[in-house]
Amino acid sequence: MSGAPIIEVEGLNRTFHIGRHSSVAALDDVSCELRAGTCLAVVGESGSGKSTLARVIVGLETADSGSVRIAGREVKPTTSRARLKERAKLVQMVFQDPQGSLNRSLPVGATIDEMLRAHRPDLDRAGRRARVLELFEEVGLTERHADAKPAALSGGQKQRVAIARALAAEPEIIVLDEAVSALDVSVQGQVLSLLKRLRAEHGLSYLFITHDLSVVRDIADDVVVMREGRIIEQGAVDDVLDRPQEPYTRLLIASAPRPGWKPRRGLRDVLLRSAAGEEKA
Numbered sequence: 493m494s495g496a497p498i499i500e501v502e503g504l505n506r507t508f509h510i511g512r513h514s515s516v517a518a519l520d521d522v523s524c525e526l527r528a529g530t531c532l533a534v535v536g537e538s539g540s541g542k543s544t545l546a547r548v549i550v551g552l553e554t555a556d557s558g559s560v561r562i563a564g565r566e567v568k569p570t571t572s573r574a575r576l577k578e579r580a581k582l583v584q585m586v587f588q589d590p591q592g593s594l595n596r597s598l599p600v601g602a603t604i605d606e607m608l609r610a611h612r613p614d615l616d617r618a619g620r621r622a623r624v625l626e627l628f629e630e631v632g633l634t635e636r637h638a639d640a641k642p643a644a645l646s647g648g649q650k651q652r653v654a655i656a657r658a659l660a661a662e663p664e665i666i667v668l669d670e671a672v673s674a675l676d677v678s679v680q681g682q683v684l685s686l687l688k689r690l691r692a693e694h695g696l697s698y699l700f701i702t703h704d705l706s707v708v709r710d711i712a713d714d715v716v717v718m719r720e721g722r723i724i725e726q727g728a729v730d731d732v733l734d735r736p737q738e739p740y741t742r743l744l745i746a747s748a749p750r751p752g753w754k755p756r757r758g759l760r761d762v763l764l765r766s767a768a769g770e771e772k773a
């Protein structure tokens with residue numbers, strides 16, 4: 493069912509202390525929710541707190557205060573294997589660099605087999621092999637890819653393997669942290685289409701971290717805009733991107749690459765000029 497919140501984030505704070513005298517508020521009173529069966533994008537410039545939010549949500553990072561509820565249950569960091577497994581069944585994460593979750597000395601199918609061993613104790617060896625091939629087919633890969641080592645696959649193929657690995661746990665939610673950012677535009681489009689199809693087929697919900705607004709338009713239903721640890725604007729994608737209320741959101745949109753766009757200066761440059769009063773927001 494789509495609509496009821498599957499992730500509820502309330503009043504999250506996380507400050508990192510760097511040395512004795514310096515600190516950064518990576519999350520400052522952050523509240524948002526992901527509705528079941530939908531995709532929530534988190535956008536903002538580098539260092540705005542997007543990854544910290546994702547890491548707290550999946551339990552890889554601790555918040556100083558505030559709460560995260562997934563499917564109605566509060567999430568707390570834990571080292572308990574049973575708890576971690578229970579959480580992995582609900583939420584899986586896909587990172588920008590799929591290499592990190594693949595073992596370079598093993599065929600990529602073996603990585604999926606490992607996931608199945610953890611999450612599908614009902615399957616024997618042959619059953620797992622059949623399931624590996626089924627998952628590869630789901631993400632547009634073949635047996636040949638399953639038996640290849642990561643080095644023999646392209647970036648897009650490796651990201652498909654990372655998605656298959658996430659699916660192996662049969663989660664309800666996938667958190668994607670810049671998962672398509674390293675891919676070139678046509679491969680990116682294919683992986684986004686795949687994600688959309690999988691979402692429809694499996695009723696998945698996505699938390700999608702990206703700095704790319706064209707990706708947001710393509711896949712997300714709702715969006716939160718972060719700046720310096722705070723959510724400064726949130727709502728339906730069309731509302732926020734077509735009728736932004738905040739000057740910072742307008743700047744993000746104005747500085748986003750479009751077809752035919754020639755890079756002149758980066759967002760940070762635009763923001764610095766704006767802060768210095770050289771350019772109107």
Ligand SMILES: Nc1ncnc2c1ncn2[C@@H]1O[C@H](COP(=O)(O)OP(=O)(O)OP(=O)(O)O)[C@@H](O)[C@H]1O
Nearest residue numbers: 508510516518536537538539540541542543544545
């Ligand atoms: N483990 C850590 N120790 C110290 N500071 C940290 C740590 N993790 C994050 N930070 C700081 O918290 C702030 C938010 O970082 P975060 O990685 O969440 O931003 P981000 O929006 O995901 O950036 P990017 O798009 O570059 O990945 C940054 O200033 C970062 O330097």
